[in-house]
Amino acid sequence: MLTENFLRGRRRQEMSAEENAALEAAMGEVRPVAARQTLIRRGERVYQSTLLLSGVMCRYMDDRQGERQLVAVHFAGDFVDLHGFPLRHLDHDLAALSACRVVSVPHDRLTQLTEAHPHLGRLMWFSTLIDAAMHREWIFRLGRLAADGRIAHLLCESHARLAAVGLVQDGRFDWPLTQQDMAEACGLTSVHVNRTLAKLRASGLVTVANRQATIHDFAGLALVGEFEPDYLYLEDEAKG
Amino acid sequence: MLTENFLRGRRRQEMSAEENAALEAAMGEVRPVAARQTLIRRGERVYQSTLLLSGVMCRYMDDRQGERQLVAVHFAGDFVDLHGFPLRHLDHDLAALSACRVVSVPHDRLTQLTEAHPHLGRLMWFSTLIDAAMHREWIFRLGRLAADGRIAHLLCESHARLAAVGLVQDGRFDWPLTQQDMAEACGLTSVHVNRTLAKLRASGLVTVANRQATIHDFAGLALVGEFEPDYLYLEDEAKG
DNA sequence: CGCGATATTGATATAGATCAACTAATGTGG
DNA sequence: CCACATTAGTTGATCTATATCAATATCGCG
16 A cells, blocks of 8 residues: 555554555556665655655755755655645655655645545645754754764664654664765764764664664653754654 | 734735635634743644734743743734644744733634645645744754844844734844844844844944834845745745 | 845854764785 | 775864953933
């Protein structure tokens, strides 16, 4: 089932079998996306929205010197560009960080779908607002946390989201972001990310190596990152 | 007309007279809000959404030591907590920065409204996604710009949004944010905001004083702040 | 008019940037 | 499947933007 991870583990995910079937029916072919491939460029008119089935993608913006700022990271079950449905154009680029599988829905089908199933429409709206809530948390992260807190927060958030779709085992999860990617997400240099990761590892909180992250002490890491997961609107059992 | 500034100056603002009337009819009483008053606290269940008619409000989050991070600033015509409609709870606080006038719509009326007028529902969705686009731009601002750029960007964005609702005359607009508020929006200290504002003034770009901001050289300020207004989805005539 | 909030200025400290070299992985074509 | 090329990670030395601390000045309100 293509939509099995959409809003999985989130509060309010009362999608009926009928709504689910209607959404499934609107989906196109499953497509692979190569690692590091850019899917959508800023300003492009978009005519469909894409559900991420597996892998990790990101949204980013470039500054004038071409330095990249990640504004979001996406995992399985996320609609990566549903914002493009009401907005029509995206204000940022969308790229794959690892090899991914995706499936798309044309916007005219989404229009029909939301008119025939207003509640499903609100669920989609809801999912874009979780993106907005994550954006706010990223603003907080950059504005108020030091380097160790920023990295800790990013890893805690990723852990919580991946756990909600069953992609964490014993605190360990796939983590295709390079130190450069993490730097671009956290407003730091890759050199400083390297030193900060070494410190977090030495504190026994987390190890990031070989495209995998292992959180040894979630509570400790959450303390450093001032991480409180309420903004993810997870079901109680999906938390931590 | 209460809704006259809602989505005013934005692309896609094709609200029909009928939609407009339906939205107006759902509105409650106009209420005043005192400056510095907190309207909604993080985690509270919300049952209505509020349209800002005049004044300036902000959304913010506190870190563990009680230091505040602004995550959004709102002006006349903005729905300040429409996110609470699909989300039910807010993940941040909402407060007035100046004396404001607001009007609210109960969420059950919004549900009826969006089911009877799917297109109006998409417009509301659209407006929350402009908030998300601004959030992304704030992430960029904090992650990639130095102090002068962050302040320049904030002032350019505010100028563009206020101009869209007719609240700028000759580059001058009401600006109730203190230097401390600007510091909390830009991830800086108020001391550094003070020094940076002095520098921007000395460069002939902008003057901020007496609760007013005057942009002397918009192009120059936009250059410092790497400001490109496409993310605001403004109509062409409302830009600059 | 006086008091609390806001703004200004100076001196010093520091987190993180920058520059540079080197090492360890990863992957690719022969 | 090896050899080499490319990318990613590590470490050290130095620099700088911004924080911090502290004192004073000014504004705006009751």
